Amino acid sequence: MTESTREKAQEKTTLVLGGTGKTGRRVVERLTARGLPVRIGSRSAEPPFDWDDQATWERALEGMTSVYVTYYPDLAFPGAADAVRSLAELAVRSGVRRLVLLSGRGEEEAAVSEQAVRESGAEWTIVRASFFNQNFSEHFLLEPVLSEEVALPAGTVAEPFVDADDIADVVVAALTEDRHVGRAYELTGPRLLTFAEAAAEIGEAIGREIRYIPVSAEQYESALVEYDVPAEYAKLLTELFTQVLDGRNAHLGDGVQEALGREPRDFADYVRSTAATGVWGR
Template identity: 45%
Template sequence: MTTNFAVIGATGKTGRRVADLLEAEGRAVRRLARGTNPAFDWERPEHWAAALQGVDRLYAAYVPDLAAPGSEAAITRFAEVADEAGVQRIVLLSGRGEDGARRCEDILLASNVPATIVRASWFAQNFTEGMLADAASTGVLALPAGDVREPFIDVDDVAAVAVEALTGMGHEGRVHEVTGPESLTFAEVATILSETTGHEIVYVPMTFDDFHAAVAAAEGEAVATMLTELCRETFDGRNVLPTDGVAAALGRSPRGVRSVLEDAAATAAARS
């Protein structure tokens, strides 16, 4: 019998990689996002059942973040809809050190659908294809992170763990807490960015108030409040230590930040 896979958030950093890996293995994949047909929008639960019809195994990345207000209610309903649709396995992306995300994890793990959590540290790709990618052009990497260390993870490693959890045996009910191999400060990442891009990039630590004001001006008050509180929570040192999550799931070591940034710089140079 053919197993049908679906990826919610298929246009995002992890989702598109998960879908690509599954398709490379010859799997049938339904890529779901707001603009797909059928569409999956976390704010339109009335459409979820149609999007999940016929799906056996499912990867989900919640937007905007599992720590955001309303996420617990959304995940509760999502688990119910997935169960009614006949989904046999769910792999949920979660954020390391986020209390709200942990509550959502518990909701899904206690549901009727066998589930696995991939709890990830900060993405290394945030510096190349995310909200901090403009640091290369501005020369400034500004965050309210002080000198805290973070074991940044390669998103390709996150996707590989997710695919293993979707297709392998023995992952139901487990939490794979995944990080990179070493903890770096944002100032150290700025130095690596300078070396790999050839442009001087300086890390500027911000206050939480200044960060909130900057994000609010660009993205609005609601997004600014969510991101500020998320930074306040996770940049308190709780996530400093790396884990062996990637090695435990895949039998190999995770890739480090320098390798990710070198590859990104090489790709950008080839395109220019």
């Protein structure tokens, strides 16, 4: 690394909240590959960051010039908007110049958090993402796929599944390029698929039948509780799914094309490459 490159890298230090999650770890990998210093924001990091403990925020933000904001468990959950607003305000007071927020496509409550980031005084970019491809292979729906039965309260609604790698590419562009400031991008894949069609594509790739079973909200919530998900969390999660999977997002967005100048990754490409890793068995 040249001296000028080193100085430039030192000027751009990014805190990646949820830096070990689906999009966060990919953002960390990309920034690190560019020689840009990164701080992972998680409870196990040093210094730690915990959304539920504001006492950890100041140290995590110290020396940062930009922050990738992902909220756990979801922006639709109670208290999320207040937490994001407080974090954004503290970030600006701490010297952070740029905030990039991962938001949920079609989530009404998420709009409040988006507004908080807009009003923070920082340079901002909003990244609204549809249902992740990687939900089928990284936690969440991995066990159902392995058991060959995916049950969700989504009926026959179609979803424009988006790839986490595309999200990470857009986020990194927003963190490192000025032309994305003040933009809100709607990120989707290039086509609509029902969950039954998505399950069938995975099954074809691995040579097994993966069944999609549409269930009611009540059935889904009960199933979560049976799997030891806390009742309150199960209720909120079910409400979120029934909201965003009610057909409101059954259309394509052009955020990947706008931000990156290329087409988004197709679900079929994700399935082929993921099947090759053996995560779904062989």
